[in-house]
Amino acid sequence: MTDLQRAFYDVLVIGAGGAGLRAAIEAAEQGARTAVVCKSLLGKAHTVMAEGGIAAAMGNVYPQDGWKVHFRDTMRGGKMLNHWRMAQLHAQEAPDRVRELEDWGALFDRTPEGLISQRDFGGHRFARLAHVGDRTGLELIRTLQQRTVALGIDVYMECTVTRLLRAHDGRMAGAFGYWRESGQFLALQAPAVVLATGGIGKSYKVTSNSWEYTGDGHSLALQAGASLVNMEFVQFHPTGMVWPPSVRGILVTESVRGDGGILKNSAGNRFMFDYIPDFFRKETAETEEEADRWYTDKTNNRRPPELLPRDEVARAINSEVKAGRGSPHGGVFLDIASRRSAEYVRKRLPSMYHQFKELAEVDITAEPMEVGPTCHYVMGGVEVDPDTESSVVPGLYAAGEVAGGMHGSNRLGGNSLSDLLVFGRRAGAAASAYARETDAAPLREDDLTDATREALAPFAREGGENPYTVQHDLQTCMNDLVGIIRTAAEVQQALDRIEELKIRAKALTVQGQRQYNPGWHLALDLPHMLRVSECIAKAALEREESRGGHTRDDFPGPDPEWAKINVICTADGEGIALKRQPLPVMPDELAAIFEEH
Amino acid sequence: MSYDARLRVWRGDASGGDLQDFTVQVNEGEVVLDIIHRLQATQTPDLAVRWNCKAGKCGSCSAEINGRPRLMCLTRMGTFGEEEVVTVTPMRAFPVIRDLVTDVSFNYEKAAQIPPFTPRQRDADGNHRMQQVDVERSQEFRKCIECFLCQDTCHVVRDHEENKPAFAGPRFLMRIAELEMHPLDGVDRRRLAQDHFGLGMCNITKCCSEVCPEGIHITDNALIPLKERVVDRKYDPLTWLGSKIGLRPKD
Numbered sequence: 001m002t003d004l005q006r007a008f009y010d011v012l013v014i015g016a017g018g019a020g021l022r023a024a025i026e027a028a029e030q031g032a033r034t035a036v037v038c039k040s041l042l043g044k045a046h047t048v049m050a051e052g053g054i055a056a057a058m059g060n061v062y063p064q065d066g067w068k069v070h071f072r073d074t075m076r077g078g079k080m081l082n083h084w085r086m087a088q089l090h091a092q093e094a095p096d097r098v099r100e101l102e103d104w105g106a107l108f109d110r111t112p113e114g115l116i117s118q119r120d121f122g123g124h125r126f127a128r129l130a131h132v133g134d135r136t137g138l139e140l141i142r143t144l145q146q147r148t149v150a151l152g153i154d155v156y157m158e159c160t161v162t163r164l165l166r167a168h169d170g171r172m173a174g175a176f177g178y179w180r181e182s183g184q185f186l187a188l189q190a191p192a193v194v195l196a197t198g199g200i201g202k203s204y205k206v207t208s209n210s211w212e213y214t215g216d217g218h219s220l221a222l223q224a225g226a227s228l229v230n231m232e233f234v235q236f237h238p239t240g241m242v243w244p245p246s247v248r249g250i251l252v253t254e255s256v257r258g259d260g261g262i263l264k265n266s267a268g269n270r271f272m273f274d275y276i277p278d279f280f281r282k283e284t285a286e287t288e289e290e291a292d293r294w295y296t297d298k299t300n301n302r303r304p305p306e307l308l309p310r311d312e313v314a315r316a317i318n319s320e321v322k323a324g325r326g327s328p329h330g331g332v333f334l335d336i337a338s339r340r341s342a343e344y345v346r347k348r349l350p351s352m353y354h355q356f357k358e359l360a361e362v363d364i365t366a367e368p369m370e371v372g373p374t375c376h377y378v379m380g381g382v383e384v385d386p387d388t389e390s391s392v393v394p395g396l397y398a399a400g401e402v403a404g405g406m407h408g409s410n411r412l413g414g415n416s417l418s419d420l421l422v423f424g425r426r427a428g429a430a431a432s433a434y435a436r437e438t439d440a441a442p443l444r445e446d447d448l449t450d451a452t453r454e455a456l457a458p459f460a461r462e463g464g465e466n467p468y469t470v471q472h473d474l475q476t477c478m479n480d481l482v483g484i485i486r487t488a489a490e491v492q493q494a495l496d497r498i499e500e501l502k503i504r505a506k507a508l509t510v511q512g513q514r515q516y517n518p519g520w521h522l523a524l525d526l527p528h529m530l531r532v533s534e535c536i537a538k539a540a541l542e543r544e545e546s547r548g549g550h551t552r553d554d555f556p557g558p559d560p561e562w563a564k565i566n567v568i569c570t571a572d573g574e575g576i577a578l579k580r581q582p583l584p585v586m587p588d589e590l591a592a593i594f595e596e597h
Numbered sequence: 598m599s600y601d602a603r604l605r606v607w608r609g610d611a612s613g614g615d616l617q618d619f620t621v622q623v624n625e626g627e628v629v630l631d632i633i634h635r636l637q638a639t640q641t642p643d644l645a646v647r648w649n650c651k652a653g654k655c656g657s658c659s660a661e662i663n664g665r666p667r668l669m670c671l672t673r674m675g676t677f678g679e680e681e682v683v684t685v686t687p688m689r690a691f692p693v694i695r696d697l698v699t700d701v702s703f704n705y706e707k708a709a710q711i712p713p714f715t716p717r718q719r720d721a722d723g724n725h726r727m728q729q730v731d732v733e734r735s736q737e738f739r740k741c742i743e744c745f746l747c748q749d750t751c752h753v754v755r756d757h758e759e760n761k762p763a764f765a766g767p768r769f770l771m772r773i774a775e776l777e778m779h780p781l782d783g784v785d786r787r788r789l790a791q792d793h794f795g796l797g798m799c800n801i802t803k804c805c806s807e808v809c810p811e812g813i814h815i816t817d818n819a820l821i822p823l824k825e826r827v828v829d830r831k832y833d834p835l836t837w838l839g840s841k842i843g844l845r846p847k848d
């Protein structure tokens with residue numbers, strides 16, 4: 001293998017979003033030779049799109065807040081399907097993870113006392129999100145990027161991993177990939193590999209996710225022998241842009257509602273009051289007056305229904321539109337203009353103001369926005385040990401969106417950025433400790449030859465179709481048949497289509513040459529997208545109940561038996577095998593929290 | 598509502614290339630990046646372009662549209678006449694890799710040369726305390742999405758490759774200003790700004806500020822104040838003495 005670049009590390013991190021960079025920083029600080037590989041330039045990862053903030057019970061605004069309340073909110077938001085230990089570690093450690101960002105240069109908005117300010121978000125009992133206007137993700141990524149550079153960590157930018165490499169005994173040995181810029185291949189040897197590749201949203205037509213979100217990490221993990229948990233749970237963010245068509249799906253931050261925005265249908269009704277589920281009735285306002293008072297007095301009033309967890313709001317919007325009460329372009333109205341001063345809106349939501357002005361020619365300080373659900377986040381992911389983020393494959397770790405368990409069936413807003421930091425750090429620490437004790441395994445030359453052949457295959461074929469058509473058909477299939485509301489018949493239809501798409505993907509042809517060729521890149525991403533789509537569809541068919549980010553029209557309610565079961569996916573030849581696995585049982589002292597609070 | 602637009606796109610690589618003409622469908626509300634994507638999906642699957650967020654938040658899709666440095670995802674087709682030919686070329690100040698993708702490693706090298714943020718100690722309770730008014734100056738600069746359009750525009754390097762070693766460009770001079778105004782940072786980078794990063798070469802034409810998609814007042818709020826601080830430092834004997842004996846007072 002002559003044109004193969006090789007390098008050696010202790011810890012190899014795949015992905016340079018929040019989780020990947022935080023993992024790399026920790027590994028490097030602990031003395032591991034560390035490298036990060038990422039598909040885009042450094043600092044462009046999807047984390048920049050996170051707007052609202054980082055959930056952490058620091059108690060800067062409400063001293064009554066603490067990790068137990070955050071833990072409770074997280075578990076309830078996930079309809080109790082979260083791995084209790086992950087939810088516990090997350091709630092306990094998030095405040096320290098936020099504080100250390102300030103030591104690396106982050107500048108959060110302040111309280112009058114000069115502490116980090118915290119804002120309200122759906123499902124969180126207290127104002128808890130550390131933020132910078134509505135561009136918190138950018139602040140997070142830039143801070144971690146600058147720290148990564150200061151530590152001298154090697155970053156392989158615009159480089160895609162196509163395969164994880166294992167030793168003869170099954171443990172991790174490294175990864176194989178290509179430089180997007182030149183099309184040259186590289187093999188990076190490392191005993192410990194951390195997956196931090198984010199999510200799967202590009203398998204859906206309407207999504208807030210960027211091109212990078214093709215489920216690479218989920219798929220690489222499966223191929224390496226790891227398992228995925230709860231892939232049926234996909235979060236549709238209630239508020240994506242709906243118009244103009246070219247921006248459909250782009251995120252409209254939940255902060256609009258946290259800062260006072262309300263949802264209305266075409267009749268002008270604040271419809272969320274009609275959709276309060278029993279599970280949340282005790283903590284949700286009954287009247288508009290109470291809801292409005294809550295923004296300034298949280299002790300004596302309950303939260304507005306617009307701030308119910310995302311799955312509830314997304315389903316409600318979906319129902320309003322279906323019932324013919326939608327906005328002109330098939331969404332509903334999100335109105336902050338009539339509720340807050342223009343100056344307040346521009347100050348609190350500067351990038352939303354900018355986004356609507358530039359992309360939709362809408363002035364959000366003067367008129368309502370049109371919004372509708374958009375595929376945003378996958379709760380399911382690699383099954384990991386909560387304390388170390390280790391998968392079942394020795395030396396393979398996963399953190400951030402690619403890991404599963406933390407969010408149960410539905411993730412609360414703000415819990416993603418904190419998840420990245422808490423579990424990114426833990427994965428980096430565990431990976432570097434493992435690498436210290438473990439010798440690097442040699443790469444198997446036959447694997448490298450095979451990986452090269454596989455990557456070049458689309459050039460060798462002639463007369464096949466263009467990868468963009470296959471991608472488009474997959475996105476339509478997932479959106480229409482495994483979307484926000486599901487039925488057995490439709491999901492089965494999706495699975496049949498996925499089988500056809502798998503065959504078409506094997507026959508693709510790519511034009512041009514290897515240097516920066518997006519058609520070729522997409523051809524190599526497609527098998528990942530198909531594999532994760534199959535996991536989602538299979539798991540969605542298996543779980544015969546409705547819970548969080550999985551709604552079955554044919555099984556409309558939650559089922560107490562399913563509340564005790566996780567659905568696990570593993571690779572099975574070219575397909576996916578499923579099994580049911582009991583949920584880990586929460587210790588009594590944590591269970592007691594649900595009675596106290 | 599749809600029409601066929603005439604698009605002229607530069608295609609080629611480091612060894613050369615040319616403008617090629619295409620006719621592409623345009624729908625209501627679409628931006629230039631949509632049209633480039635439609636070209637990829639229907640006519641030129643190997644057309645190279647960078648993008649991520651499609652919402653002006655990541656700074657990936659920088660290019661020159663009718664000669665003006667812009668983000669493709671924030672440039673609406675509606676701003677051009679239906680008859681007008683829209684020309685899309687790669688950023689001129691950076692070497693071309695392929696088509697609309699340029700080699701922006703210059704920027705990452707400059708970023709790595711800036712001495713990193715170095716905070717003061719936390720308060721006894723583990724927190725840092727800062728007032729909102731004090732963080733706002735640096736917060737403005739931290740809105741930067743690193744699109745490098747200002748770097749592409751600045752005449753000091755736009756057609757002067759030879760100035761690149763001695764000039765960090767507006768983005769990174771602004772980064773120095775950001776650290777200089779950061780309430781927690783304790784390093785003095787003023788001499789470096791002048792001697793190593795070429796602050797003196799900036800003659801405050803404000804062209805960088807004009808193209809910034811984030812609307813950051815790069816020249817007025819970062820570069821000019823940084824120049825003033827450099828001057829203060831030069832004439833302040835105490836600062837001079839401090840730097841000689843290893844103390845680093847900041848104002």
Ligand code: SF4
Binds near residue numbers: 798799802803
């Ligand atoms: S103000 Fe300075 S940095 Fe900005 S374009 Fe002019 S010379 Fe360049």
Ligand code: SF4
Binds near residue numbers: 656744808812815
């Ligand atoms: S300062 Fe503005 S123009 Fe320059 S890189 Fe940052 S966002 Fe782009």
Ligand code: FES
Binds near residue numbers: 649653655658669671
């Ligand atoms: S694609 Fe992110 S700024 Fe244009």
